[in-house]
Amino acid sequence: MTDKTSKTNTTDPTDPTGSTGTTAADSPESAPAAAKPSRRSVLGWGGAGLALGAAVAGGTATALRLGEDAAPAASAGDAVPFLGEHQAGIATPVQDRLHFAAFDVTTTDRAALVKMLQEWTAAAARMTAGHEVGEGAVQDNDELPPDDTGEALGLKPSRLTLTFGVGPGLFEKDGKDRFGIRDRRPKALIDLPAFPGDNLDAARSGGDLCVQACADDPQVAVHAIRNLARIGMGKVAIRWSQLGFGKTSSTTPDAQTPRNMMGFKDGTRNIAGTETDRLGKHVWVGGKEGPDWMVGGSYLVARRIRMHIETWDRTSLAEQEDVFGRDKAEGAPVGKQREHDEPLLKAMKPDAHVRLAHPDSNNGVTILRRGYSFTDGTDGLGRLDAGLFFIAYQKDVRDGFVPLQTNLARNDALNEYIQHVGSAVFAVPPGVRDKGDWWAKALFA
């Protein structure tokens, strides 16, 4: 345990802002961490199991390990490497919980925004490694409020990933080139068109920046968003946020697909984190596509999809299975035995969800799904405010979500039971490479 502890502390983190020439040893960011136990070291052994997830993480995140070897992600409680060619939290095996936040940028000062992105990156690197932010939750000067809010003390890193994106409003708002980057807006970062049946709430849509926090422990995810929001105050303000309590997708091959709030497995043919070729083809922005600052990145579409679960629950099993095009028990496509059997689309009803969403019905359109179930209490009419917080990653929204949703919005039998009530799109830059790098550094270069 001692060995592990010391490793955790010395591989620490972070200070991606340390480009000023401070070394990890004397940087103000890392010094307190060495003196204090990390969340991980407090708990010591992370627990057994889930070596599979770790292997996948190592294989697909193509982590650039810096300094000493980062502690291997050997369990559900462990840390996912923060640095890498791509941001973690996309191809990473899907964690159990989500806290997603969209921010409005409130400052007009480009330098202040850039400084905040550096601070965010430093904090994200620390938190994903299981460390407290800044000088921690209990610092020496007790006249000051602690830098870290403290609710994650004693918790494991819980495979926390923080994935950062920039929305259309960062490039241009109300016709204004706010930060001198209007001409750097990627063509793929479109304003999503209106789809039939949309009932979008502006207060739950859009955003200039986003952070997707995924972790196996909900408190770790919430802690991360809370601390980033706090660091951002005066520069950004939370526009909306969404908790997801259960994953509905898997990016781990052969794993069972988790069920959504309708009781079905959906998206069983999701791109796996190990499928490097499919990731390259459908998810990561390549050198060909550009722009340069996005190479290695991806595009995120988030949709808050309310499910009318009460009416769904009153629907016969036969109709439920027809609507999806799968059987409810196993999740097998119509006429097949196992979940992962290749579906025979023609055997399904023409408006079955699986049939309409399948790449073969959409000229090969494929997206990586990473959605979560939510229940935000009740709606005042005695119904659960529940549904799917849909998250999809793709190389180009125009070839991914847009044609897919155009087809689904028109034809999907499921539309009787769902309504899209929130929507946002973000460009997710490539991963943070080293200590001198930060989120979207190349965009502001």
Next chain:
Amino acid sequence: MRAFRSSAIAAVAAAAALTAVSGCAEKSDSKDSDAIKVTASDDKCEVSKTSFPAGHIKINIENAGSKVTEVYVYAAGDRIVTERENIGPKTKAEITATIKKSGDYEIACKPGMKGDGIRQKITVTGGGKAEKANPELDKAVAEYRKYAQAQADETIPAAQKFADAVKSGDVDEAKKLYAVSRIGWERTEPVAESFGDIDPKVDVREDGLEKDQKWTGWHKLEKSLWDEKKIDEDDKKLADQLMTDLKDWQKRVGTAEITPTSMANGAKELLDEVATGKVTGEEERYSHTDLVDFQANVEGAEKSYELLKPVAAKSDAALVTELDKQFAALKTLLGEYRDGDSFKAYDSVGKDDRKKLSDAVNALAEPLSKLAGAVAK
């Protein structure tokens, strides 16, 4: 946590002063020979000794002048340790106090009972550890105390007008005078709240009442004026009670224990008040004059900040830059809601605008929470 505590020393002093007034025999450990003699005249304040040990002290005062005088003992930052008013020409008086901490104090004679008085520096030795003297911070505290006192002094006539309107049964006039009567209080609320007994009498909201507590103060009258739209006999009595309680506050402001840290934390607390009470519209739920309170809270916070700024700038220049920026931004935003010499009713401020106000409050309150650390460095 409350930023300001009312001082234990002050409480002892008040009790001692009472005893002196009532003329009861005093139990005192100090012998008369240990007593400090203060001879106050119209232009002098002579002190028999300027250094004495911490503990129980007795001061024998002789007014040798022609004017009514008063004598104060001040700790750093002009905190009143003890005081005696109304000492007539050619009369004597005695005050006692317990000074636990060693350090520099001052005795002031105030012929005519006004102004800062004629000061004599005294030193208390031994006892508890002295607080590190910092003239710059002591000055900030003294200035802030003056400000807090001025707010209380200015509140009394404004509140009296409001109380008079209530007592005359003039609902419309009382409504006009309500918000204005609260400004001084709202500017220095954390100091007022440090006297635990006053705030629940004058500024409690209906949902804040304890079991069996009678609802008194501004907000009860607010409900009568705006919600019930009438003034009954009980309200008229409450108007008098409000004045009694506010005068109590006015009298005690000088005894509040104010430190640079409590000033900084008090500023943050004022923003907390805005964040939890005003931005939500809970504070003035009937009158919807929340933005008047909002402005007063921000002004009070800014006063503390401005006084501490020279010190904070030395230890954390970036913080000061940020605070200047965020104070200005919040005041500009708030200015958009001005309506004549007051503010728009808060129920006319929509959800999106409330969020903007809330974001601006957060933007200021977050760095403001670091001010105490910067002045304590």
